[in-house]
Amino acid sequence: MARTVGFFTDTTLCIGCKACEVACKEWNQLPGHAPEFGDGYDNTTQLDEQNWRHVQFHERTTAKGGVAWSMMSDVCKHCALASCMEVCPTNAIIRTEFDTVYIQPNVCNGCRDCIAACPYHVIGFDEASGLARKCTFCYDRLQANLTPACAKACPTESIKFGDLTTMKEVAGARLNQLRGQGMSEARLYGDTEYGGLHALFLLTDKPEVYGLPPTESAVLPSRNNARGYLGTLVTAALGLVGAVFAFRERGGKE
Amino acid sequence: MIEHFVTPPQWEWYIVWYFFLGGIAGGVYALGAILRLMGDERDAPVARLAFLLSLPVLAVCPVLLTLDLGRPLRFWHMMIDSRTFGLNFKYWSPMSVGVWVLLIFSVFAFVSFLEALASLRSGRPPFLRGGLARAFVTVGAVFGLFLAGYTGVLLSVSNQPIWSDTWALGALFLASGLSVAAATLSLVTRLGRHEQSSEAKLTRADRYFIILELALLVVFFVSLGAAGSRFLAPRWVALWVAVLIGTLVPLALHLSTQRRVPAMLAAVLTLVGGLALRMVVVFGAQM
Numbered sequence: 284m285a286r287t288v289g290f291f292t293d294t295t296l297c298i299g300c301k302a303c304e305v306a307c308k309e310w311n312q313l314p315g316h317a318p319e320f321g322d323g324y325d326n327t328t329q330l331d332e333q334n335w336r337h338v339q340f341h342e343r344t345t346a347k348g349g350v351a352w353s354m355m356s357d358v359c360k361h362c363a364l365a366s367c368m369e370v371c372p373t374n375a376i377i378r379t380e381f382d383t384v385y386i387q388p389n390v391c392n393g394c395r396d397c398i399a400a401c402p403y404h405v406i407g408f409d410e411a412s413g414l415a416r417k418c419t420f421c422y423d424r425l426q427a428n429l430t431p432a433c434a435k436a437c438p439t440e441s442i443k444f445g446d447l448t449t450m451k452e453v454a455g456a457r458l459n460q461l462r463g464q465g466m467s468e469a470r471l472y473g474d475t476e477y478g479g480l481h482a483l484f485l486l487t488d489k490p491e492v493y494g495l496p497p498t499e500s501a502v503l504p505s506r507n508n509a510r511g512y513l514g515t516l517v518t519a520a521l522g523l524v525g526a527v528f529a530f531r532e533r534g535g536k537e
Numbered sequence: 538m539i540e541h542f543v544t545p546p547q548w549e550w551y552i553v554w555y556f557f558l559g560g561i562a563g564g565v566y567a568l569g570a571i572l573r574l575m576g577d578e579r580d581a582p583v584a585r586l587a588f589l590l591s592l593p594v595l596a597v598c599p600v601l602l603t604l605d606l607g608r609p610l611r612f613w614h615m616m617i618d619s620r621t622f623g624l625n626f627k628y629w630s631p632m633s634v635g636v637w638v639l640l641i642f643s644v645f646a647f648v649s650f651l652e653a654l655a656s657l658r659s660g661r662p663p664f665l666r667g668g669l670a671r672a673f674v675t676v677g678a679v680f681g682l683f684l685a686g687y688t689g690v691l692l693s694v695s696n697q698p699i700w701s702d703t704w705a706l707g708a709l710f711l712a713s714g715l716s717v718a719a720a721t722l723s724l725v726t727r728l729g730r731h732e733q734s735s736e737a738k739l740t741r742a743d744r745y746f747i748i749l750e751l752a753l754l755v756v757f758f759v760s761l762g763a764a765g766s767r768f769l770a771p772r773w774v775a776l777w778v779a780v781l782i783g784t785l786v787p788l789a790l791h792l793s794t795q796r797r798v799p800a801m802l803a804a805v806l807t808l809v810g811g812l813a814l815r816m817v818v819v820f821g822a823q824m
C-alpha cells in the first residue's frame with residue numbers, strides 16, 4: 284500500500300533511554316560496535332552502518348545559569364531531495380512506495396560516493412558485507428503495515444510515526460503549544476530542508492548543535508557540477524594554448 | 538559558509554593512485570595528440586612514445602577502482618543497472634560520468650597504442666591516415682583531458698567539507714595532470730635519449746603547466762577561505778611543502794638550464810609533487 288510516511292522526533296520528550304537504538308538493532312539484526320566511553324552518557328557516538336538510530340546527549344547552560352540536558356534520537360532523514368541518492372552511480376538507492384530512501388543491498392557495490400554526499404552523517408560502510416548501510420525506515424515492517432521498531436519502542440512517544448502530513452500537523456501543534464508555554468527557543472527542523480525531510484525534529488537549540496546543517500546549508504552535491512566542469516574547461520583551454528605555444532616555438536631559440 | 542556533517546567515505550590509497558595515474562594517462566595522450574597535430578617530423582618519436590605510455594598507465598586505473606569497491610565483483614553495476622539490465626548513466630554524478638569516460642577513452646588509448654606499436658616497425662601509422670587520424674587523436678585527447686580533470690569535480694560534487702567548498706579542484710587536478718604528464722614524457726624521453734628538440738618543447742610546455750597549477754593553487758585556497766584552515770595541521774603542511782617543492786624547483790630548473798640531469802631531477806620532483814597534491818587533497822579532507 285503506497286503512502287508517504289514520516290517520523291516526528293520531539294526532543295523535549297526524549298529521556299535518553301535508548302530503547303529506540305536497541306529496538307532498531309534487534310529488528311534489523313545489527314550487532315553494533317563495542318561501546319566507546321567518552322565524558323558523557325553517549326557511548327554510541329554516531330550514526331553509521333551499525334547505528335541507524337543514535338541518541339545524542341547535549342548539556343548546555345541555560346539563561347538562568349542552570350544546566351539543561353537535551354537528548355535527540357537521530358536517524359536518516361529520508362530527504363525528499365536526497366544527496367545520497369543523487370550521486371549513487373549504481374542506482375542502488377531508490378525511493379520506495381512509502382516515499383522513503385532505501386539502499387538496495389543486492390545492487391550497492393560499496394563505492395561509498397553516498398557517504399561523502401549525505402550531509403547528516405548517516406551512512407556508514409560495512410566492512411563485513413562491503414556495502415553502504417543505513418536506516419531503511421523499517422522497509423520490511425512498513426510492507427507488513429507495522430510501525431518502525433524505534434517508534435514502536437519509544438516509551439515517551441518522543442519518536443512519532445505516521446503519514447507525513449499528519450506528522451507535520453502534530454509537529455506544528457506541538458511547536459505552538461511549547462511557544463505558548465514560553466519556550467521561545469523551541470523550533471522545528473526539517474519542514475523545508477532538502478525539499479522537506481521525512482524525519483522532522485522539534486529542537487530547543489540551533490540545528491548545528493545537533494549535527495544538523497542550518498537551513499541555508501541544506502544544498503545538494505550537484506550544485507558543484509557546473510562550476511567544477513567550467514573551471515576544468517577553462518584550465519583545459521589555457522593548458523592547450525600553453526602547449527601549442529610551447530610546441531610551436533623553434534627548438535634552438537633558447 | 539556551508540556547514541555539513543559528513544562521514545568520510547574512506548577513499549584512500551587506491552583512489553589517490555587512480556587520480557595520479559588517470560592524470561598521467563589522460564595528460565600524456567593529450568600531449569601526444571598535440572605533438573602529432575602541431576609538431577614536425579622530429580616530434581614523431583615522442584608523440585609515438587606518448588601513445589605507447591598512455592595505455593599501460595591507463596590499464597592500471599580500472600583495477601585500482603575495482604579493488605577499492607566494497608564488492609569488487611559488482612563493478613559492472615556502475616554501467617549496467619543490475620535489476621533492469623538497462624544502462625546506468627547519470628550526467629549529474631561525476632562518478633557515473635567518469636566510468637563511461639574511462640571506458641571510451643580506453644578505446645582511443647588502445648587504438649593509438651596499437652598504431653604507435655605498428656609504426657615502430659613500418660615508420661608510418663598503419664590504419665588511420667590524414668584527416669581521420671587527426672580527428673581521432675583530437676577526440677581522444679578531449680576524453681584524456683576529461684579523465685585528468687573530472688576526478689577533482691567528483692570530489693567537489695559531494696557535501697564533504699573542503700572538497701565541496703571549492704570549484705577549483707577539477708581545474709587544479711587537470712593543470713597538475715598536464716604537468717605530471719609532461720614530466721613523465723620528458724623523463725622517459727631523456728632516459729631513451731630521444732630527439733633534443735622535442736625535449737625542449739616538453740620542458741617549455743611544462744613551464745606553462747606549472748605556472749597554471751601555481752595560479753590554481755592560489756585560486757583553490759582563496760575559494761576555500763576559512764575552510765582551508767584544516768590544512769594548517771603539521772602533517773598537511775608537510776605535504777603542501779612537497780607540493781611547492783614539486784612545482785617551484787622544477788620551474789626554476791626549467792628556466793635556468795637545459796642540461797639532462799637537472800631536467801630529469803625536475804621531472805622526478807614534479808611527479809612527487811603531483812602525488813603529494815592528490816594525497817593532501819584526498820586525505821586532508823577526510824581526517
Ligand code: SF4
Nearest residue numbers: 359360361362367401
Ligand atoms: S539523511 Fe543522508 S542518508 Fe538519509 S536520505 Fe538524506 S542524504 Fe540520504
Ligand code: SF4
Nearest residue numbers: 371391392394395397
Ligand atoms: S556505496 Fe552503494 S549505495 Fe552508496 S553510492 Fe555507492 S553503490 Fe550507491
